Amino acid sequence: MKVPQLDLRTQYQSLKNEILPKIEEHFANQSFILGPTVDHFEKSMAEYLGVPDCVGLASGSEALRVALAMFDVGPGDEVLLPSFTFFATAGAVIHAGATPVFVDVDEDFLMDITDAAQLITAKTRVILPVHLYGRQLPWRAWRELADAHGLRLLEDAAQSVGSRDDMGRSGALGDLAAFSFFPTKNLGGAGDGGLLSGLDPELLARARLFRNHGAQQRYYHSEVGINGRLDALQAAVLQVKLGHIDEWNRQRRARAARYNQLIDEAGLASHVTCPRLPRGEEHVFHQYTLRVGNRDPLLTRLHENEIGAAIYYPVPLHRQECFKELPSAQRSLPVTERLTEEVLSLPIYPELTDEQQVFVVDVIREFFAD
Numbered sequence: 001m002k003v004p005q006l007d008l009r010t011q012y013q014s015l016k017n018e019i020l021p022k023i024e025e026h027f028a029n030q031s032f033i034l035g036p037t038v039d040h041f042e043k044s045m046a047e048y049l050g051v052p053d054c055v056g057l058a059s060g061s062e063a064l065r066v067a068l069a070m071f072d073v074g075p076g077d078e079v080l081l082p083s084f085t086f087f088a089t090a091g092a093v094i095h096a097g098a099t100p101v102f103v104d105v106d107e108d109f110l111m112d113i114t115d116a117a118q119l120i121t122a123k124t125r126v127i128l129p130v131h132l133y134g135r136q137l138p139w140r141a142w143r144e145l146a147d148a149h150g151l152r153l154l155e156d157a158a159q160s161v162g163s164r165d166d167m168g169r170s171g172a173l174g175d176l177a178a179f180s181f182f183p184t185k186n187l188g189g190a191g192d193g194g195l196l197s198g199l200d201p202e203l204l205a206r207a208r209l210f211r212n213h214g215a216q217q218r219y220y221h222s223e224v225g226i227n228g229r230l231d232a233l234q235a236a237v238l239q240v241k242l243g244h245i246d247e248w249n250r251q252r253r254a255r256a257a258r259y260n261q262l263i264d265e266a267g268l269a270s271h272v273t274c275p276r277l278p279r280g281e282e283h284v285f286h287q288y289t290l291r292v293g294n295r296d297p298l299l300t301r302l303h304e305n306e307i308g309a310a311i312y313y314p315v316p317l318h319r320q321e322c323f324k325e326l327p328s329a330q331r332s333l334p335v336t337e338r339l340t341e342e343v344l345s346l347p348i349y350p351e352l353t354d355e356q357q358v359f360v361v362d363v364i365r366e367f368f369a370d
């Protein structure tokens with residue numbers, strides 16, 4: 001039995017009849033840049049997230065870059081972010097001309113608030129935590145920390161469309177929040193796409209101009225912006241998929257609970273640590289990530305059995321070649337460094353069958369029984 005890392009072909013088959021007529025419409029009208037489809041998707045996302053406005057952008061990386069520009073972050077400024085995340089979180093800070101300050105994570109893979117608090121200096125401008133793997137950050141504590149020091153909060157919500165706690169959904173918590181619609185994300189487009197949301201309508205209104213070369217009216221520029229727009233074709237695809245996101249997230253949570261149950265029943269608790277399952281809708285399981293002492297041989301065994309397991313992320317940012325001169329890269333981040341050796345993500349998506357999950361856990365059980 002094969003268990004691919006993702007099964008987007010099956011998802012497409014179920015959505016084809018909804019998506020193709022929308023695409024056709026755009027070709028018939030030759031309408032590809034901004035326009036009503038992008039407006040409609042932005043409004044739908046704002047309603048879904050519970051925020052005043054959203055701005056569609058070309059990618060999650062651009063969303064982070066635009067957010068930092070809206071905070072007027074630049075040379076001499078420091079931005080706190082986890083070392084245990086995808087590269088783009090830090091790349092955006094460098095592109096803003098500012099300095100990333102790498103923070104350790106906790107045992108739930110999320111940026112460690114105690115470590116972050118100790119790293120705040122007079123130069124710190126922004127706190128940029130990540131809802132990693134789709135797990136919602138404990139937001140109240142982050143808001144209090146930011147407010148106590150007069151800092152901006154930027155959510156990296158690239159992996160967490162739909163996660164929610166008693167304060168609201170990810171994307172409705174920070175001053176601004178960046179989403180990614182990269183095809184493999186839980187809300188994925190047919191190519192690159194991203195979005196900025198947040199609680200400050202003025203910043204979002206400025207971002208709307210900034211993504212379009214800073215022009216309110218064509219050829220009249222109030223500031224130097226970029227070409228960072230979300231394509232109308234992407235907005236059309238994403239609008240269809242948004243209608244399914246709550247059900248897909250529910251199925252992801254159910255698959256995660258099932259893995260935890262199967263692993264427990266197989267008596268594997270002394271070999272692997274399962275992710276904690278928060279109550280309610282907090283976690284959307286963009287990834288289902290185990291911690292395993294003897295990880296690499298197990299990964300090989302899973303691959304030999306055609307199971308698409310993967311490692312997010314094998315090298316922490318503070319150990320990347322391109323960041324080696326940064327002051328905060330000289331520090332050791334013990335939890336991050338341990339996790340990069342231990343994490344192992346199993347296939348998780350709504351289309352994953354129970355048979356496939358049983359097979360995956362059987363292969364893990366046999367590996368440890370050898």
Ligand SMILES: Cc1ncc(COP(=O)(O)O)c(C=O)c1O
Nearest residue numbers: 059060061086088158180181182
């Ligand atoms: C945590 C995180 N931040 C930022 C990004 C960047 O998003 P994109 O690939 O859409 O530029 C991604 C995804 O790729 C991500 O996982």
